[in-house]
Amino acid sequence: MSAPGKTKALLAWSSGKDSAWSLQVLRAEAQVEVVALLTTINQAFDRVAMHAVRTQLLRAQADAAGLPLWPVPIPWPCSNAEYEAAMGVAMARARREGIGAVAFGDLFLEDIRRYREERLAPTGIVPLFPLWGRPTEPLAREMIAGGLRARLTCVDPRVLDARLAGRDFDGELLAELPAGVDPCGERGEFHTFAYEGPMFSRPISIRSGEVVTRDGFVFADLVPA
Numbered sequence: 001m002s003a004p005g006k007t008k009a010l011l012a013w014s015s016g017k018d019s020a021w022s023l024q025v026l027r028a029e030a031q032v033e034v035v036a037l038l039t040t041i042n043q044a045f046d047r048v049a050m051h052a053v054r055t056q057l058l059r060a061q062a063d064a065a066g067l068p069l070w071p072v073p074i075p076w077p078c079s080n081a082e083y084e085a086a087m088g089v090a091m092a093r094a095r096r097e098g099i100g101a102v103a104f105g106d107l108f109l110e111d112i113r114r115y116r117e118e119r120l121a122p123t124g125i126v127p128l129f130p131l132w133g134r135p136t137e138p139l140a141r142e143m144i145a146g147g148l149r150a151r152l153t154c155v156d157p158r159v160l161d162a163r164l165a166g167r168d169f170d171g172e173l174l175a176e177l178p179a180g181v182d183p184c185g186e187r188g189e190f191h192t193f194a195y196e197g198p199m200f201s202r203p204i205s206i207r208s209g210e211v212v213t214r215d216g217f218v219f220a221d222l223v224p225a
Helices: 017-026 055-065 080-096 110-123 136-145 171-176
Strands: 007-012 032-042 069-074 101-103 126-128 149-155 190-196 206-214 217-224
Touching (some): 007 017, 017 032, 017 136, 017 190, 032 055, 032 080, 032 101, 055 069, 055 217, 069 080, 136 171
Parallel strands (some): 007 032, 007 101, 032 069, 101 126
Antiparallel strands (some): 149 217
Protein backbone atom coordinates (compact mmCIF):
# COMPACT_ATOMS: atom_id res chain seq x y z
CA MET A 1 0.00 0.00 0.00
CA SER A 2 1.26 3.46 -0.89
CA ALA A 3 2.04 5.92 1.90
CA PRO A 4 -0.72 8.51 2.50
CA GLY A 5 -0.42 11.52 0.21
CA LYS A 6 2.13 9.90 -2.09
CA THR A 7 1.60 9.22 -5.78
CA LYS A 8 2.21 5.60 -6.69
CA ALA A 9 4.65 5.41 -9.60
CA LEU A 10 6.17 2.84 -11.89
CA LEU A 11 9.80 3.33 -12.88
CA ALA A 12 10.71 2.49 -16.47
CA TRP A 13 13.68 0.26 -15.74
CA SER A 14 16.24 -0.44 -18.46
CA SER A 15 18.59 -2.17 -15.98
CA GLY A 16 21.13 0.63 -16.53
CA LYS A 17 22.68 3.39 -14.49
CA ASP A 18 20.16 6.13 -15.34
CA SER A 19 17.25 3.96 -14.20
CA ALA A 20 19.10 3.04 -11.04
CA TRP A 21 19.97 6.64 -10.23
CA SER A 22 16.39 7.72 -10.96
CA LEU A 23 15.26 5.26 -8.29
CA GLN A 24 17.72 6.77 -5.84
CA VAL A 25 16.46 10.29 -6.60
CA LEU A 26 12.77 9.33 -6.49
CA ARG A 27 13.14 7.65 -3.13
CA ALA A 28 14.13 11.03 -1.71
CA GLU A 29 10.95 12.62 -3.10
CA ALA A 30 8.27 13.41 -0.55
CA GLN A 31 5.37 13.05 -2.99
CA VAL A 32 6.28 9.95 -5.02
CA GLU A 33 6.51 6.28 -4.10
CA VAL A 34 8.01 3.87 -6.63
CA VAL A 35 5.97 0.67 -6.37
CA ALA A 36 7.35 -1.42 -9.25
CA LEU A 37 9.92 -1.58 -12.04
CA LEU A 38 8.61 -1.69 -15.63
CA THR A 39 10.88 -3.38 -18.20
CA THR A 40 10.43 -4.42 -21.82
CA ILE A 41 11.68 -7.96 -22.45
CA ASN A 42 12.80 -9.27 -25.83
CA GLN A 43 10.84 -12.53 -26.01
CA ALA A 44 13.10 -14.12 -28.61
CA PHE A 45 16.19 -13.89 -26.40
CA ASP A 46 14.67 -13.51 -22.91
CA ARG A 47 16.71 -10.39 -22.32
CA VAL A 48 16.13 -6.72 -21.55
CA ALA A 49 15.42 -4.95 -24.82
CA MET A 50 18.47 -3.06 -26.22
CA HIS A 51 20.62 -3.55 -23.12
CA ALA A 52 20.57 -7.32 -23.79
CA VAL A 53 20.79 -8.14 -20.09
CA ARG A 54 19.64 -11.61 -19.05
CA THR A 55 16.27 -11.58 -17.28
CA GLN A 56 17.84 -13.55 -14.43
CA LEU A 57 20.04 -10.53 -13.68
CA LEU A 58 17.11 -8.15 -14.15
CA ARG A 59 15.16 -10.07 -11.52
CA ALA A 60 18.16 -9.98 -9.21
CA GLN A 61 18.17 -6.18 -9.53
CA ALA A 62 14.47 -5.95 -8.69
CA ASP A 63 14.97 -8.20 -5.68
CA ALA A 64 17.93 -6.12 -4.47
CA ALA A 65 15.87 -2.95 -4.98
CA GLY A 66 13.02 -4.45 -2.95
CA LEU A 67 10.50 -3.89 -5.74
CA PRO A 68 8.28 -6.12 -7.88
CA LEU A 69 9.11 -6.38 -11.57
CA TRP A 70 6.53 -5.70 -14.26
CA PRO A 71 7.94 -7.38 -17.38
CA VAL A 72 6.49 -6.20 -20.70
CA PRO A 73 7.14 -8.91 -23.32
CA ILE A 74 7.74 -7.66 -26.86
CA PRO A 75 8.54 -9.62 -30.04
CA TRP A 76 11.77 -9.43 -32.00
CA PRO A 77 11.91 -7.66 -34.30
CA CYS A 78 9.36 -5.32 -32.77
CA SER A 79 7.37 -2.71 -34.66
CA ASN A 80 6.39 0.56 -33.02
CA ALA A 81 2.75 -0.55 -33.12
CA GLU A 82 3.59 -3.79 -31.29
CA TYR A 83 5.61 -1.88 -28.70
CA GLU A 84 2.80 0.58 -28.09
CA ALA A 85 0.23 -2.21 -27.79
CA ALA A 86 2.36 -3.98 -25.17
CA MET A 87 2.85 -0.78 -23.21
CA GLY A 88 -0.87 -0.06 -23.48
CA VAL A 89 -1.60 -3.32 -21.67
CA ALA A 90 0.82 -2.33 -18.92
CA MET A 91 -0.71 1.13 -18.57
CA ALA A 92 -4.20 -0.35 -18.34
CA ARG A 93 -2.98 -2.51 -15.47
CA ALA A 94 -1.40 0.54 -13.84
CA ARG A 95 -4.70 2.42 -13.95
CA ARG A 96 -6.53 -0.55 -12.41
CA GLU A 97 -4.00 -0.64 -9.58
CA GLY A 98 -4.23 3.06 -8.80
CA ILE A 99 -0.82 4.00 -10.15
CA GLY A 100 -0.72 7.66 -11.11
CA ALA A 101 2.72 8.15 -12.67
CA VAL A 102 5.50 6.53 -14.66
CA ALA A 103 9.05 7.80 -14.20
CA PHE A 104 11.71 7.72 -16.91
CA GLY A 105 15.47 8.14 -16.71
CA ASP A 106 15.65 10.39 -19.78
CA LEU A 107 18.17 13.22 -19.59
CA PHE A 108 17.78 15.67 -22.49
CA LEU A 109 16.39 14.22 -25.72
CA GLU A 110 13.32 16.36 -26.36
CA ASP A 111 11.77 14.07 -28.99
CA ILE A 112 11.85 11.07 -26.63
CA ARG A 113 10.26 13.07 -23.83
CA ARG A 114 7.59 14.44 -26.13
CA TYR A 115 6.77 10.91 -27.37
CA ARG A 116 6.34 9.64 -23.82
CA GLU A 117 4.17 12.59 -22.86
CA GLU A 118 1.96 12.15 -25.92
CA ARG A 119 1.51 8.41 -25.37
CA LEU A 120 0.62 8.83 -21.70
CA ALA A 121 -1.68 11.84 -22.13
CA PRO A 122 -4.85 9.83 -22.94
CA THR A 123 -4.27 7.48 -19.99
CA GLY A 124 -4.26 10.11 -17.25
CA ILE A 125 -0.97 8.69 -15.99
CA VAL A 126 1.61 11.42 -15.39
CA PRO A 127 5.15 11.08 -16.83
CA LEU A 128 7.98 11.99 -14.46
CA PHE A 129 11.57 12.81 -15.45
CA PRO A 130 13.62 13.00 -12.24
CA LEU A 131 16.98 13.49 -13.98
CA TRP A 132 15.79 15.77 -16.77
CA GLY A 133 18.07 18.66 -17.71
CA ARG A 134 20.90 17.71 -15.39
CA PRO A 135 24.29 18.41 -17.04
CA THR A 136 25.45 14.91 -17.89
CA GLU A 137 29.15 15.10 -17.01
CA PRO A 138 28.52 16.22 -13.41
CA LEU A 139 25.64 13.74 -13.24
CA ALA A 140 27.88 10.87 -14.34
CA ARG A 141 30.44 11.79 -11.71
CA GLU A 142 27.72 12.16 -9.08
CA MET A 143 26.54 8.61 -9.81
CA ILE A 144 30.06 7.22 -9.49
CA ALA A 145 30.82 9.19 -6.33
CA GLY A 146 27.49 8.09 -4.89
CA GLY A 147 28.50 4.44 -5.08
CA LEU A 148 26.73 3.40 -8.27
CA ARG A 149 28.59 0.65 -10.10
CA ALA A 150 27.64 -0.31 -13.64
CA ARG A 151 29.13 -2.16 -16.59
CA LEU A 152 28.82 -1.39 -20.30
CA THR A 153 26.68 -4.08 -21.94
CA CYS A 154 26.28 -2.46 -25.35
CA VAL A 155 28.46 -0.11 -27.38
CA ASP A 156 27.80 1.63 -30.68
CA PRO A 157 31.08 1.04 -32.56
CA ARG A 158 30.35 3.93 -34.92
CA VAL A 159 31.14 6.36 -32.11
CA LEU A 160 33.05 4.31 -29.50
CA ASP A 161 35.88 1.80 -29.56
CA ALA A 162 34.34 -1.68 -29.41
CA ARG A 163 36.87 -2.69 -26.74
CA LEU A 164 34.93 -0.57 -24.22
CA ALA A 165 32.12 -3.14 -24.22
CA GLY A 166 32.28 -4.90 -20.88
CA ARG A 167 34.13 -2.06 -19.13
CA ASP A 168 32.98 -0.59 -15.86
CA PHE A 169 31.32 2.83 -15.90
CA ASP A 170 33.87 4.74 -13.82
CA GLY A 171 36.15 7.76 -13.83
CA GLU A 172 38.70 6.05 -16.06
CA LEU A 173 36.03 5.31 -18.65
CA LEU A 174 34.80 8.91 -18.60
CA ALA A 175 38.36 10.10 -19.24
CA GLU A 176 38.60 7.83 -22.31
CA LEU A 177 35.37 8.92 -23.98
CA PRO A 178 35.97 10.80 -27.22
CA ALA A 179 34.82 14.38 -27.59
CA GLY A 180 31.19 14.51 -28.62
CA VAL A 181 30.23 11.32 -26.80
CA ASP A 182 27.79 12.02 -24.00
CA PRO A 183 29.22 11.01 -20.59
CA CYS A 184 25.95 9.24 -19.80
CA GLY A 185 25.56 7.72 -23.27
CA GLU A 186 22.23 9.50 -23.69
CA ARG A 187 22.37 9.41 -27.51
CA GLY A 188 22.75 5.63 -27.49
CA GLU A 189 26.56 5.58 -27.54
CA PHE A 190 26.50 2.89 -24.85
CA HIS A 191 24.17 1.12 -22.44
CA THR A 192 24.91 -0.24 -18.98
CA PHE A 193 23.88 -2.71 -16.29
CA ALA A 194 23.85 -1.36 -12.72
CA TYR A 195 25.14 -4.02 -10.34
CA GLU A 196 25.77 -2.12 -7.10
CA GLY A 197 24.68 1.12 -5.46
CA PRO A 198 22.71 2.74 -2.67
CA MET A 199 19.42 1.86 -4.36
CA PHE A 200 20.19 -1.84 -3.84
CA SER A 201 20.27 -3.78 -0.59
CA ARG A 202 23.21 -5.82 -1.90
CA PRO A 203 25.39 -6.05 -5.01
CA ILE A 204 24.35 -8.23 -7.95
CA SER A 205 27.12 -10.75 -8.54
CA ILE A 206 28.18 -10.85 -12.20
CA ARG A 207 31.02 -12.06 -14.38
CA SER A 208 31.90 -11.18 -17.94
CA GLY A 209 30.67 -13.42 -20.73
CA GLU A 210 30.95 -13.45 -24.50
CA VAL A 211 31.34 -10.28 -26.55
CA VAL A 212 29.44 -10.36 -29.86
CA THR A 213 28.55 -7.99 -32.69
CA ARG A 214 24.90 -8.01 -33.71
CA ASP A 215 22.70 -5.58 -35.63
CA GLY A 216 25.53 -3.05 -35.80
CA PHE A 217 26.19 -2.98 -32.04
CA VAL A 218 28.75 -4.67 -29.81
CA PHE A 219 27.21 -6.54 -26.88
CA ALA A 220 29.12 -7.73 -23.81
CA ASP A 221 27.19 -10.49 -22.10
CA LEU A 222 26.98 -10.60 -18.32
CA VAL A 223 26.52 -13.89 -16.50
CA PRO A 224 25.33 -14.41 -12.92
CA ALA A 225 28.39 -15.17 -10.83
